[in-house]
Amino acid sequence: MTEEEYEDELAKSEALVNSLQALDSTKAKRLNPIRRLVQADQALADPAVEAKITQISKSIATAAEESTERVGIKGPPMRTKSVNVKRAKKATKKKKAAAKVSPISAAPYFFYVPGPVFLTPRDFKDIQHTDDYLFIAVLIERSRLSGWLNGERPPEISPNHYSAKNLRKILVRKRNFWILRTFLQNPVAPPSTIKIDGRTICSEGKWHNTAFIKRLSSLRHPIAMGQPDELLANLHAQRFYSWCDLTQPEPCTLTGQPPEAPKLPPNTPNNQKKRDRMLSKWRDSEGTNVHLQLICPLDGPVIPISVGIATPTSTWKDLCGRAYASLHCPHCLARLHSKLAFKN
DSSP, X not given: OOHHHHHHHHHHHHHHHHHHHHHHHHHHHHHHHXXXXXXXXXXXXXXXXXXXXXXXXXXXXXXXXXHHHHHTOOOHHHHHHHHHHHHHHHHHHHHHHHHSOOOBOOOGGGGBOOOTTOOSOTTSOOTTTOXXXXXXXXXXXXXXXXXXXXXXXXTTSOOEEEEHHHHHHIIIIITTTTXXXXXXXXXXXXXXXXXXXXXXXXXXXXXXXXXXXXXXXGSSSOOOTTSOOHHHHTGGGOOTTTTSOTXXXXXXXXXXXXXXXXXXXXXXXXXXXXXXXXXXXHHHTTTOOBBSOEEETTTEEEOOEEEEEEOOHHHHHTTOOEEEEEEEOTTTOOEEEEEEEEEO
């Protein structure tokens, strides 16, 4: 081996030794954190060290509480309490809004019982299509003794005779007078959505609010789900207007109140049109009365409950959905007033 070859081999050996030393130092650096973690775990496993750490943690927590009390900072419990207070106030407002009686907008003949001088429905429709349910109930009572009633018609039209049985069918079917009772007495929920005073009772074929459903048995005319309705089964024996005298010229008339003056916004140029519109609407209502009750032929003057019934979701997808807003007697759930609220 020549001198040059010997020097090359020596240089290669030195380079290999240097690389191995660098690799050992890299491994040592990587292993140092692991060694420290192992040493820390071993130290924490010592009971004396663990007791010392617990004592230090307690002293830190005590110092933090004392500083918080001195500065007057509200901690998490106080924030939780304030949130609960706000929620309670919102719930109280909702209950007050639900308990507040709203004025009823309906035709005048919904607020008084027709006396003997009324011989035809007061909405000027025939008996088969009238919405004057109070008049039909009067006819049922007038025909109770004989079982028949001679319907009053103009001279050019031949007389039409109605039996008390047919009059009851007209009252129940044509107006869907007790449609809510029919829904609620059935254990199988209808596909429609039903809301009573803003609370969902039925949705998509499923009953909700079991607390309300349980109260059905405590009504003046109780409902037992899954059992025949005694009120409807014995409708022929039910006496309408047992609470008043139909022989009187005015058997019952609800007293109303004149509409209150509107609360106008400030008299500024920007509010002028709004003020004029509100005043015009108020002047147009002069001579009319605001009522808070409706007359149920079975239970008399009542403060009605509001009910919303919407057709199934499939009808809205097919652009034929309907939603109805109605007012019902709180005792027998008779539908006293109804109107179309929404449609596609």
